[in-house]
Amino acid sequence: MDDNSTTMARVHSHVEMGSLEQRSVLEFEDESLVSPVSVAAKAHSNNAALRRSISAARLDDFGTKFTSNSVLDSIKIVVFSTKINLLMPFGPLAILVHKLSGHHGWVFFLSLVGIIPLAERLGYATEQLAFFTGATVGGLLNATFGNATELIISIYALKTGMIRVVQQSLLGSILSNMLLVLGCAFFSGGIVFTNKEQVFNKAAAVVNSGLLLMAVMGLLFPATLHFTHTEVHFGKSELALSRFSSCVMLVAYAAYLFFQLKSQKILYVPVNEGESQPEGSTDDEEAPEISKWEAIVWLSILTAWISVLSEYLVDAIEGASDALKMPIAFISVILLPIVGNAAEHASAIMFAMKDKLDISLGVAIGSSTQIAMFGIPFCVVVGWIMGRPMDLNFQLFETATLFITVLVVAFLLQDGTSNYFKGLMLILCYLIVAASFFVHIDPASVGELNPSEPVK
Known part of the structure; x- marks a missing residue:
């Protein structure tokens, strides 16, 4: 048996x-x-679907878990979780120095340093909110709130009649994003990934380059009219053309948003989406640290505090120029945008070092496009409402600088690849631009700040 x-x-x-x-x-x-x-492709789609379901489940778990957390936990995460927040006391100190001594040099310096951690935390709160809105909308929010510092400074400067400071700070933000931020991202990513060629979505980069060239066109014609004296009504035609062009640029930017978010979303899919993650990768384990409504509240608080410091910063620019022996053009084009772009700078480098160049380009080139096609026309319209003659005549030197910068960046982006040498080229170009503005005297700003002196 x-x-x-x-x-x-x-x-x-x-x-x-x-x-x-x-x-x-x-x-x-x-x-x-x-x-x-x-x-x-089937395996990648299954992996992507699995990752999306896991992320959704984590977000649901996070939402139910976070309701029991207290306000103190949120403050601890946002305020005390990074060392750069050690610079936050410089903001109140700037207000104190302004009240006690009124020394413009120190007020400007302390306000400038105090805004740096606020700009970085503003970027952090935006990234947290992006977990709940999706990648595309999150990238748009990142660019918008990343530029909030520059726009707030510009509105306060416009309110006080410092039109040249508005123009130069917005121009400096574009130059800083396109040359310094993108250059550092390419350089850092190229150093980390020396044995592979980093790639990005070429189609999206071409669309942004086209929009930047359109912005150059909007700035070039009023300047050409002014310097060739071919206006029908001297002074009035230039302003009228600027306001008309600004409205057209705002319409173009709205159409671009529809194109990006609704019509042609497939163009903005990262080139490496769906690729299998290396074993042990923690990218899929990223989860928000604060809830959606807490991120919105922090965005409101940080924006309000930046607005307060921006007012002191703008009021101290003229005195700081005399105290620090620096041209106002250098302060407006170089120093202010570097502070305003602190969060974008750090984010672009971080994503490039993770081989996520599409996000780095979205932060750098996307911010430049938003300032050029929305920020500048928006300030022209706001100046129109305030009765300030804000126009698109950025003067010949500034317009030529922007034109050459857009051409250089467009040529470097046309093949859809990056390496550390391209990044080094962009950084060196920015050094040339910074040196040029350090030795540049802007007659328009001299006449604006000292009306008694004739404009040469």
Whole structure:
């Protein structure tokens, strides 16, 4: 009987082995009918769907978990979680120095340093909110709130009649994003990934380059009219053209947002989306640290505090120029944008070092596009409402600088690849621009700040 049971067990095992072999042969035949590309695509889509479901589940768990957290936990995460917040006391100190001594040089310096951690935390709160809005909307929010510092400073400067400071700070923000921020991102990513060529979505970069060239066109014609004296009504035609062009640029930017978010979303899919993550990667484990409504509240608080410091900063620019022996053009074009772009600078470098160049380009070039096509026209319209003659005549030197910068960046982006040498080229170009503005005297700003002196 034992022999019979042993025999039956052997027969059963042979039958199972035969069925397994037959099943594997059938599976091999089925897979041979499918191309490797489709198999890989199916695997990537399954992985992507799995990651999305895991992320959604984490967000749901996070939402239920975070309701029990207190306000103190949120303050601890936002205020005390990074060392750069050690610079926050410089903001109140700037207000104190302004009240006690009124020394413009120190007020300007302390306000400038005090805004740096606020700009960085503003970027952090925006990234937290992006977890709940999706990648595309999150990138747009990142660019918008990343530029909030420059726009707030510009509105306060416009309110006090410092039109040249508004123009130069917005121009400096574009130059800083396109040359310094993008250059540092390319350089850092190229150093980390020396053995591979980093790639990004070329189609999205081309669209942004086209919008930047359109912005250059909007700035070039009023300046050309002014310096060739070919206006029908001197002074009035230039302003009227600027306001008309600003409205057209705002319409173009709204159409671009529709194109990006609704019509042609496929163009803005990162080139490496769907690629399998390396084993042990923690990218999929990222989760928000604060809730959606807490991120909105922090965005409101940080924006309000930046607005307060911006008022002191703008009021101290003229005195700081005399105290620090620096041209106002250098302060407006170089120093103010570097502070305003602190959060974008750090984010672009971080994403480039993670081989996520599409996000780095979205931060750097996307911010430049938003300032050029929305920020500048918006300030023209706001100046129109305030009764300030804000126009698109950025003067010949500034317009030429922007034109050359857009051309250089457009040529470097046209092949859809990056390396550390391209980044180094952009950084060195920015040094040339900074040195040029350090030795540049702007007659328009001299006449604006000292009305008694004739404009040469």
